[in-house]
Amino acid sequence: MNFYEKEKLTALQAKEEAQWITFAPFVFQATRVLRDSGILTTVEAHREGITLEQLNGKIDLPAYGIRVLVEAGLGIGLLVLSEGKYKITKTTYFILHDELTKVNMDFTHDVCYNGMYFLEESIKNQKPEGLKVFGEWPTIYQALSTNLPEKAKKSWFSFDHFYSDYAFPEVLPHVYHYKPKTLLDIGGNTGKWSMQSFAHDPDVNITIMDLPGYVDGAKGKIESLGYGNRIKFHPGNVLDDSHKFPQGFDAVWMSQFLDCFSDDEIVSILTRCKKALNPGGRIFILETFWDRQRFEASAFSLQQTSLYFTVMANGNSQMYDSKVFIKCVERAGLKVVEEKDYIGVSHTLLVCQPAES
């Protein structure tokens, strides 16, 4: 779906939109504080509406603060005010109750907000300059398995898992329809794919390849579920070209993994994946492409999420346009033999094989 072929706004709407952009950080923080302070929940609980005076008695914030927040909430479209009483809007319903919105908001605030100030520097230097708000690491992945602040870590994992949790049950039958006996899960993270795979297919054996800290975390969990005899671990950094991939797999699986790398790095990883395959084997790539979305809001979210990669993650990757990504697949000597869009919230499954097969 191409949402971007034509300009859609009148001049007046465009000027209004420009103000939304100008004040976007204010809008975000006001909404978050309205949510986290309990103001929105309290207004929601009063279906007949609530006055400012009544709110003052129920919220543990100075009266001045409550007043500026609810007034900002009117302009943002979170509240309406009629006959002196505040009520919530449909947008507020989603801010309060929609899991996707909550996960995105917590990720934006806890992981990205302070670092985003360093966007320009990150782009110029091709480094995640925003990560310094938490500490000194080359990428966020080293920080996640060690000492990133707990709140940031929790919101990062909720964000990551929210999207894959929806996609995995839907995609399992597509992968295991090919009956792979051996599967290499690169970027296996906390082992979620492996655990669901073992329950889905009694014959598959999996090797998880990820950075050392992750592999240690996944190991205990998988063994405690009794799958210890079907799992192997291969800790390592795929950016280290001297680190050999294990070989002999019917399938290589990468979910939300290749978006962590630049175009050239993707080509290098896929070239090594190809060598890891048995004859007739397949590479399964689960990704979120901004040009393969049913809804404009999904494309928007992915395009903005790219900037998280720029500023916080590694400085050189993104949520790709599928056309750019598939060029990398082809540069690695692979061809896409099957594609399936609209999996889970926003994923596409690409099934690839060596171009010469």
Ligand SMILES: C[S@@+](CC[C@H](N)C(=O)[O-])C[C@H]1O[C@@H](n2cnc3c(N)ncnc32)[C@H](O)[C@@H]1O
């Ligand atoms: C966004 S998570 C995806 C996790 C999981 N596959 C999913 O779908 O939820 C990316 C994973 O790639 C791993 N990763 C990132 N850079 C890596 C590298 N250079 N070498 C190995 N693994 C890496 C991270 O540790 C993390 O587990």
